[in-house]
Amino acid sequence: MRSAPKAGAAITGALTxxxxxxxxxxxxxPVYPAPQSLIIQPQVEGSVNRRPDGLELxxxxxxxxxxxFASLDPDLADLDxxxxxxxxxVQQTQHTVITSLDKARRWYFGLYFDADPTxxxxxxxxxxxxxGFNVRDLGGYQSQNGKRLRWGQVFRSAHLSHLTQAxxxxxxxxxxxxxxxxxxxxxxxxxxxxxxxxxPARRIPILSDHAKAFSPRxxxxxxxxxxxxxTRSYTQTMLMGKAQAFGHMIRLIADPAQRPILFHCTAGKxxxxxxxxxxxxxxxxxxxxxxxxxxxxxxxxxxIYQMINxxxxxxxxxxxxxxxxxxxxxxxxxxxxxxxxxxxxxxGSVEAYLTGPAGLELSVIESLRQGLLS
Numbered sequence: 368m369r370s371a372p373k374a375g376a377a378i379t380g381a382l383t384x385x386x387x388x389x390x391x392x393x394x395x396x397p398v399y400p401a402p403q404s405l406i407i408q409p410q411v412e413g414s415v416n417r418r419p420d421g422l423e424l425x426x427x428x429x430x431x432x433x434x435x436f437a438s439l440d441p442d443l444a445d446l447d448x449x450x451x452x453x454x455x456x457v458q459q460t461q462h463t464v465i466t467s468l469d470k471a472r473r474w475y476f477g478l479y480f481d482a483d484p485t486x487x488x489x490x491x492x493x494x495x496x497x498x499g500f501n502v503r504d505l506g507g508y509q510s511q512n513g514k515r516l517r518w519g520q521v522f523r524s525a526h527l528s529h530l531t532q533a534x535x536x537x538x539x540x541x542x543x544x545x546x547x548x549x550x551x552x553x554x555x556x557x558x559x560x561x562x563x564x565x566x567p568a569r570r571i572p573i574l575s576d577h578a579k580a581f582s583p584r585x586x587x588x589x590x591x592x593x594x595x596x597x598t599r600s601y602t603q604t605m606l607m608g609k610a611q612a613f614g615h616m617i618r619l620i621a622d623p624a625q626r627p628i629l630f631h632c633t634a635g636k637x638x639x640x641x642x643x644x645x646x647x648x649x650x651x652x653x654x655x656x657x658x659x660x661x662x663x664x665x666x667x668x669x670x671i672y673q674m675i676n677x678x679x680x681x682x683x684x685x686x687x688x689x690x691x692x693x694x695x696x697x698x699x700x701x702x703x704x705x706x707x708x709x710x711x712x713x714x715g716s717v718e719a720y721l722t723g724p725a726g727l728e729l730s731v732i733e734s735l736r737q738g739l740l741s
Contacts, residue, residue: 399693402668409659413489421466430480441519443477473540490518498529501635501667510651514740525635528558535563547630549573549638573609573638593694602709614725621735634671636664648717664698
């Protein structure tokens with residue numbers, strides 16, 4: 368015969384399981400916005416967009432004559448606009464489509480307006496990977512002092528475990544000196560990277576146990592406020608709990624010997640998004656641009672959704688669907704806005720956070736600015 372304490376524990380456990388199942392089956396599911404509705408297009412001076420018939424260039428500056436040059440060098444170091452013939456010359460327009468270039472190559476465009484000797488450099492922000500997603504160049508953004516972030520220096524992405532040969536060829540063109548993986552060991556084991564030979568890789572885990580941080584139990588306890596869970600994850604768990612890891616990552620980016628550099632996590636959203644936000648902020652890029660850049664991850668919502676759906680077995684047991692987890696899968700502008708505000712309230716500024724909890728010297732910050740702004 369069972370003892371009274373054991374019988375009581377069994378009854379309590381059964382009641383708890385029944386109560387959880389009852390709440391799950393009878394809960395009112397929150398209504399979430401469409402991920403695409405959260406996208407904010409960054410305010411930039413121009414863009415390059417891939418089309419079936421070529422590469423579309425759009426710019427905001429007006430000029431009588433615009434001369435367009437193309438280069439495989441992100442700084443246009445191989446161009447002499449006084450002696451070389453432009454790829455194209457257009458008049459009184461802010462738009463053109465270039466159809467004569469090999470779209471398998473990574474092109475950088477120099478736009479010379481009238482007699483101005485200083486070019487506007489443009490490139491595709493999203494790299495056209497076949498087996499990867501959310502792969503982006505951080506270049507082209509303008510800081511508050513008027514300087515621009517150099518193209519071809521810092522790249523961000525989701526995991527790199529399904530790259531095709533065409534993707535590997537494109538990575539070769541980037542000339543990467545280092546790839547930094549911000550994922551936990553279980554994530555790396557589940558999605559091991561496929562990388563070109565000769566490109567060094569380094570692990571800098573931001574969350575040592577990503578699965579535990581977002582376990583079904585944690586999700587159930589926070590089901591009505593998953594957005595608040597994300598904000599706590601960004602601020603307390605990652606920015607403050609892993610400040611030294613962020614500092615290590617930015618120290619590497621500041622080292623010219625490690626660039627061009629690519630950093631990534633699993634979806635290229637949270638850990639990668641925070642790293643990008645710290646870099647852009649300390650370089651003087653306005654918050655509006657940082658938030659907009661972060662929101663662009665919503666363009667990759669479908670592959671993120673599919674990745675989670677492939678491992679949704681435990682969710683179904685709890686009568687949860689991937690749609691119930693939408694706040695965890697989207698790049699809500701409020702997440703990164705709250706994170707930046709949190710750092711300023713807690714530390715005074717992003718720079719103070721980096722030179723304080725993150726452990727960087729001011730000389731590292733200056734090296735970052737000197738190396739990435741032009």
